[in-house]
Amino acid sequence: MTEQALSPAGGAERPVFLIGPQRSGSTLLRELVGGHPQVCLPRHTEIDIAARLMAVAGSERWPQLEPYRRQLLRSRRYLQHGNVFPEELDFPDTVRSFIDQSMRRDADARVVGATVHQDFDQLPRLWPKARYVYLNRDPRAVVNSAMQRGWAANAWCAAEQWMLCLRQRERLATLIDPVDLLVIRYEDLVVDPVGTVGRILGFAGAEGELAEPVTTYPERADAWRSTMSPLDISLVERRLGPALAVEGYRPATEPRPDLRLRGALLRLDDQVGRLRLRLERDGVPLTAATTVTRQLRLTSEQNLLDRVDTRRRRYGEDRHRRSSQSLVTRGAIPRLLGLTIAAGEPGPSS
Incomplete structure (x- = not known):
């Protein structure tokens, strides 16, 4: 075991994963939290791909190493990141080694982790003591952003990723200690970045707070109200049903017939x-x-x-x-x- 793995904050044995749907503001969150001198949060494609392969393989066995290696070698982010694929390790130790490599490159890091957007409920199999920060955002804003990127062509289908992440978060909560999961809202992050990031740093075990003021454009949090059509808003709200209100977001349209x-x-x-x-x-x-x-x-x-x-x-x-x-x-x-x-x-x- 490396010296970094025994750091006071838990280090490589207790990584911190930023989880949640894509287009939820995770890049902003990663840059804010990762800007702290004691935090190392590179863009770990290795963890994303590993989690996806684990979900496909099922809980009874580990994925094979060679398909994992091939997928990494086709990833530009992996090739740019500079991690080395270790030899003679099994699948779980191979995946863990990428977190170890990141921490060894950053001598000041007390906290290391990654952003994972899907199948993050598989990660407790690799890191039983890991901590998780789930970034929630109004699903209508997530859908609006995804459609503008061309990732979906209608709001009904674009909302499925938000709902899938919510289910994975619920499953994750049954697999870990409740104190190891912190749920924050994007809307709180952009209104109070210093306070919100301070909560995350304390949760992760890093000392101090944001060193410099940041610009987060809080007015963009509700941009979907002026850019989405009433039809798209209605499709999202009908697709998500009661989950919208449970997560603290009020419907903007009247209830309509079910479209399932x-x-x-x-x-x-x-x-x-x-x-x-x-x-x-x-x-x-x-x-x-x-x-x-x-x-x-x-x-x-x-x-x-x-x-x-x-x-x-x-x-x-x-x-x-x-x-x-x-x-x-x-x-x-x-x-x-x-x-x-x-x-x-x-x-x-x-």
């Missing part, structure tokens, strides 16, 4: 909308080439992804928003579902 039986149609619409966005943004040749190389796991995928990133950086935000509209926002699916777009009111039930 029509979820398949909305998922089909989401797939068509995302494909349309990729074709418009990246072009037919690049979209086809990227799809083929991913399916066949060819080594040329790295160059293709670099070209995709270049195209997307040149892609205007206004055009991005227009192209990310799916059949839902263009009106085809709402008419099939008996919904009215303009006023956001429910149409005749069917």
